[in-house]
Amino acid sequence: MTRDLEMRVGAAGAAVVGVAFGMGRFCFGLTLPALRVDPGLSPTGVPDAVLGLIAGGTFAGFLAGIVGAPLLAARRGPRAPTTVGGVCGVLGALVVVLAGSPPVLALGAVLAGSAAGWVWAPYSDVVAALARPERRPRLISLISTGTCAGLVLVGLVAIAAGSQWRAVWAAVALCSAAAALLNLRWVPPVPARQIAGNPVPWRSMRAPALYAVVYQAGTAVAFTYSAEVATRAGLTAAVRPLLFVIIGVLGTAGLFTGAMARRFGPGRVAAGCLAGIAVSLLVLAVGDRSPVLALAAAAVFAPGYMIGAAALAVWTAAVVPADPGRALSGAMVVGAVGAIVAPIVVGGLVAPLGLPVLLVATGVLCATTAAGLRFRSR
Numbered sequence: 001m002t003r004d005l006e007m008r009v010g011a012a013g014a015a016v017v018g019v020a021f022g023m024g025r026f027c028f029g030l031t032l033p034a035l036r037v038d039p040g041l042s043p044t045g046v047p048d049a050v051l052g053l054i055a056g057g058t059f060a061g062f063l064a065g066i067v068g069a070p071l072l073a074a075r076r077g078p079r080a081p082t083t084v085g086g087v088c089g090v091l092g093a094l095v096v097v098l099a100g101s102p103p104v105l106a107l108g109a110v111l112a113g114s115a116a117g118w119v120w121a122p123y124s125d126v127v128a129a130l131a132r133p134e135r136r137p138r139l140i141s142l143i144s145t146g147t148c149a150g151l152v153l154v155g156l157v158a159i160a161a162g163s164q165w166r167a168v169w170a171a172v173a174l175c176s177a178a179a180a181l182l183n184l185r186w187v188p189p190v191p192a193r194q195i196a197g198n199p200v201p202w203r204s205m206r207a208p209a210l211y212a213v214v215y216q217a218g219t220a221v222a223f224t225y226s227a228e229v230a231t232r233a234g235l236t237a238a239v240r241p242l243l244f245v246i247i248g249v250l251g252t253a254g255l256f257t258g259a260m261a262r263r264f265g266p267g268r269v270a271a272g273c274l275a276g277i278a279v280s281l282l283v284l285a286v287g288d289r290s291p292v293l294a295l296a297a298a299a300v301f302a303p304g305y306m307i308g309a310a311a312l313a314v315w316t317a318a319v320v321p322a323d324p325g326r327a328l329s330g331a332m333v334v335g336a337v338g339a340i341v342a343p344i345v346v347g348g349l350v351a352p353l354g355l356p357v358l359l360v361a362t363g364v365l366c367a368t369t370a371a372g373l374r375f376r377s378r
Helices: 003-025 027-036 048-076 079-098 102-119 122-130 133-144 146-161 165-186 202-232 242-264 266-285 291-319 324-353 355-376
Strands: none
Touching: 003 027, 003 079, 003 102, 003 122, 003 133, 003 146, 003 165, 027 048, 027 102, 027 146, 027 165, 027 202, 048 079, 048 102, 048 122, 048 202, 048 324, 079 102, 079 122, 079 165, 102 122, 102 165, 122 133, 122 291, 122 324, 133 146, 133 242, 133 291, 146 165, 146 242, 146 291, 202 242, 202 266, 202 291, 202 324, 202 355, 242 266, 242 291, 266 291, 266 355, 291 324, 324 355
């Protein structure tokens, strides 16, 4: 791969991942306070249990994309799933814009959420096919960190839109279409790879899979309820999107994931990320007491979230260098269980237990897992 082609692939991949993850996958949590009370969806408001179910459903869509991506890549090459992801992002966001009831809202949010599952893992195979081995960790980190740009963009759009949450989702549809077209133009077709007789060593994948489950659970809860906590803290609709901007800006630390993994090992980097996410959830649990605390939780969360995502891609590529896309997909399939279950459980228990208690419980889970991974990585 020439340096020019490498930059084009990195830029297109960062754009596609940035829109699918930074915008489509987490836009529901950002707009949750506004759509909760929108009479255009429900005259009496959308209940917490329903919102939690929809949030979990978006991650179920993510799981569907993860499962479908390697199957399509095996037939049409790894660029094909990234195109499907762009289409899902466009159509899902448009359905949300036009939603007049919670079921239609759920349909669109789930479809938009599936885009992230379709696009991320295939880029590991694209990079493996086109880049020199010594350049791959850096390129994977660049593509994964594209999420930061998506978070900043959706945050700025939300600030401009105020309480007009449908306008935010319209921007997601537009950006999904633009990223998909850029991907088709700058990423060359890569033939499907046959890996017959070279199965993934799933025993070696146990630690990355465990990390993926807890990481996905922690980040899903944080993204789903951070705007809700900020609302309780007194942040207005015009200010709340700063949470996403903060995460996007500080999350650019993910660009250094490749170098960190080479120095400390991807397992230790992943453990450190979980510890950071745990601290952020504990701060978020008391975030409704002060706007400063709510914003501080986002600042603490950002590096752990973004480095953690890139670390999973680098880790699985190191464990299974012959088939990095399938290895990452496997870890993500298992991890998606945490992303699906966590928001549903939290949404169902908010009324009897309160959101702060559930945020603390999720933080403790992340901290305990981080300690176990750190011990294992000695």
